[in-house]
Amino acid sequence: MSLTSASPADAAQAAKLASHVLQTLPAAARNEALTAIHDGLVAARDDILTANARDLELARVAAAGGHLSQSLVSRLDLGKKGKWEDMLKGILDVRDLEDPVGRVTLRTRLDDGLELERITCPIGVLLIIFEARPEVIANIASLAVKSGNAAILKGGKESTESFIAISRVISAALESSRVPNGAIQLVTTRDIIPELLALDRYIDLVIPRGSNELVRYIKDNTKIPVLGHADGICSTFLEASADPLLAVEVIVDAKTSYPAACNALETLLVQDSALTTVFPHVAAALAAKGVELRCDAKTKVAALTNASPELAAKVVDAVDTDYDTEFIASILAVKAVADVDEAILHINTHGSKHTDAIITADKALAERFMASVDAAGVYWNTSTRFADGMRYGFGTEVGISTNKIHSRGPVGLEGLMIYKYKLRGNGHITAAYGEAEGQKRFKHEQLPL
Structure with a gap:
């Protein structure tokens, strides 16, 4: 060097x-x-x-x-x-x-x-x-x-x-x-x-x-x-069938293990039917780790219902730009969505095509999500922080x-x-090949590597 x-x-x-x-x-x-x-x-x-x-x-x-x-x-x-x-x-x-x-x-x-x-x-x-x-x-x-x-x-x-x-x-x-x-x-x-x-x-x-x-x-x-990439706006969709303990562990890791990383979680989408079941556990765990939750109206109500003082102090109103922001800090935008289709639409509209995840017990739903989200990485029941060359086995990146x-x-x-193409011949010329009478036809025979 x-x-x-x-x-x-x-x-x-x-x-x-x-x-x-x-x-x-x-x-x-x-x-x-x-x-x-x-x-x-x-x-x-x-x-x-x-x-x-x-x-x-x-x-x-x-x-x-x-x-x-x-x-x-x-x-x-x-x-x-x-x-x-x-x-x-x-x-x-x-x-x-x-x-x-x-x-x-x-x-x-x-x-x-x-x-x-x-x-x-x-x-x-x-x-x-x-x-x-x-x-x-x-x-x-x-x-x-x-x-x-x-x-x-x-x-x-x-x-x-x-x-x-x-x-x-x-x-x-x-x-x-x-x-x-x-x-x-x-x-x-x-x-x-x-x-x-x-x-x-x-x-x-x-x-x-x-x-x-x-x-x-x-x-x-x-x-x-x-x-490269300009933003790392990584999202996770929390679906109603998700196991609460799994959801807490995965989402807390995605947001708090290294908030300054480009693969850290920035937006949490919560299915309406998970607002009173799985989401309160996740919200409490995030607040305990010092994460500020920027919530829309629905998720704010759910987060504050029976909330501890610690959690209540971490819940604030979201603004529209929060869902287009890479915070790279202990801040998380939270939004309620009706179903997986609305989650996919939100991610494809507001995401940065980096890494997005779904937390669900429904395999078919997870496969549908991963097929539909336009991102370099799409995950099921795991942290967005796995988007890393060393973790993928690339040595580094x-x-x-x-x-x-x-x-x-x-x-x-x-x-x-x-890549480059190497062609080895023995006096071959293009004029010898074609569809006219007397011309040769290519064999195009695939050979073993």
Whole structure:
């Protein structure tokens, strides 16, 4: 990894050249580089966490002054909730996955001596623009090296100390490997995002990691394809047949295990017939965890009926915009709906196509919900917080995509691959084939992989 102050064009050109070398390296060389990165980070743990603490101190001052959101401060903390351990584990998990480069996914005999193959190959050069989240450097570097992609990383100023400390370790690790150092670059020059977004000649894909404002800005200001999501408005539909204990455990986990995450629950839809049965248990459990419930008229009445003072203090009136808001805080929008059809309509209208769930004992209803909701992830009787590359077994992820093409949901190695077609012949020419008399017909015979 290069800590570069080069011009954006020079950095991107260097990454492009490095990508041509990286994609031809054998899997063993790429895996050795990942082992070196992991071991280097383990050895430098104290230095990196000390640097992260300096970032955190400045971020907390900025948040206290209203210049930085608390959610960004939470995402910045590398020592929180096992982030450090998860980061290290993710590197080894990625290393141990099957090599994604050069896999044959189709073989067809077009004619005798004329065989077509489709093989996986890297996208090329990735531009990763992110706020906070210092673990992103290790995640992206690991996935890029394993998948044969070069990567340019541009982080936010709030994480500068952490980024530099991690990148120095990764740079030293790459110097001891066969992976070109220019394949992974951390751009340190400030205020160059517009210039980077204009480099569609060298950069093949932009992956934003941060606020919805950042993602929207990037999507509006580049010709380069963008993989990511602007909002994480995740909803859960609480259906009348749901088991109360299951509902409480799942919904509380989805909202409170990490409220600043993009896969945290933001909207709870409650079936009318569950308002006086299952919902009061869920509302009380959420309030006990400090969650503010922004309720419509029906759910407010249900929540306040026989409510404890603790619960009553957490119930407030919702406004229309609450159902279109990613709170990334201990706030939950709550709304009553008549049935599954109304729940599906609400989610498809107000959701962000990230991850949505249904809590029900009715299998047929759950399958109908999952088939009808337009989202990258649709779950039954489980927490939306499972929307994560590591939990899916991808090793780690570059982000969550709500795109309708290429890759969707948590994007791991597979999402960083495209494919090319190889055709091997022996003097074959197109003029020999067709429907006219004397012309040959294609065989189009599928061959084993």
